[in-house]
Amino acid sequence: MMQKVRFKNRTWDLAGHLHLPENFDDTQQYPAVVCVHPGSSVKEQTAGLYAAQLAENGFIALAFDASFQGESSGEPRFLEDPATRVEDIRCAVDFLTTLAYVDNNRIGAMGVCAGGGYAANASISEKRIKAIASVVGTNPSRAFREGNPEETLKAVALQRTSEANGAEKLINNWIPNSAEEAKGVGKEEMDLLEAIDYYRTARGQHPNSCNKLLFKSMSNLILFDAFHLAEYFLTQPLLVIVGDKVGGFGSYRDGFELYNKARSTNKKIHIVKGASHYDLYDRPEATEEALKQIIPFFQENL
Incomplete structure (x- = not known):
């Protein structure tokens, strides 16, 4: 069972799907998990997908659109602002605490790809989050610092000046719109091609995931370190899921960095054999193995 919900971040609304367990009884209290989506x-x-499976196993699970994206409000549109993404998670926890059927002492967070990095970062300071699971989680700063970040920062500065003086906002695609387009510009890396297969074909495409990124987001993405101070303050139980088919997006190494850096004494990393980054988005064999780790992890720690 799923309910559409809305809750606030500052002055704007976030749109969410609240997944409820089978035979849900609003006179009872349940553990809850905030589920954080990837960038784009x-x-x-x-x-x-993960939220629905958590609900089938007795959890309240909240998946929501990030600020400025999807059905959520906020301007400018298509902004990917890491600090706001983390605040979105805190606001999702705020919302869950207003529900009488959520046990406020049993709230967890999980995220996929960049969502895993954001969930970890939120948990560093948000101690209402009692346990964290990261599925192919990435550290956005690491991912976007690779390449030529200094030139990107200079380009953002020029673009901001242009927009301040009346130019239209520059909105780029997150990824090429097709494999043919990627090959045409010499971008045939495994993770990128699998991203196209997931986001830009019938496999995972959704009309609200429109592949648009406000260019001036790049300065914040380059500078944001999702794992900053994890060695001091990420003390909650932690589960990290990675696949061993390693691609260019870096979730395998980021997963080990998070695992090694976290101060948590109760932490585990699980490697899904034969799985790529995007297999762990929706491929049944890979996601089922991940869920066999995630469900008991939250059952034991929430």
Whole structure:
């Protein structure tokens, strides 16, 4: 069972799907998990898949669209602002605490890809989150610092000046719109091609996930370190899921960095053999193995 919900981040609304367990009874209290989607994604995609499975196993699970994206409000549109993404998670926890059927002492968070990095970062300071699971989680700063970040920062500065003086906002695609387009510009890396297969074909495509990124987001993405101070303050139980088919997006190494850096004494990393980054978005064999780790992890720690 799923309910559409809305809750606030500052002055704007966030749109969410609240997944409820079978035989839900609003006179009882349940553990709850905030499910955080990847960059460019929306609640109906991989975060929603995991949320639905958590609900089938007795959890309240909240998947929501990030600020400025999907069905959520906020301006400017298509902004990917890591600090706001983390605040979205805190606001999702705020919302869950207003529900009488949620046990406020049993709230967890999980995220996929960048959502895993954001969930970890939120948990560093948000101690209402009692346990964290990361599925192919990435550290956005690491991912976007690779390449030529200094030139990107200079380009953002020029673009901001242009927009301040009346130019239209520059909105780019997150990824090429097709494999043919990627090959045409010499971008045939495994993770990128699998991203196209997930986001830009019938496999995972959703109309609200429109592949648009406001260019000036790049300065914040380059500078944001999702794992900053994890060695001091990420003390909650932690589960990290990675696949051993390693691609260019870096979730395998980021998963080990998070695992090694976290101060948590109760932490585990699980490697899904033969799985790529995007297999763990929706491929049944890979996601089922991940869920066999995630469900008992939250049952034991929430």
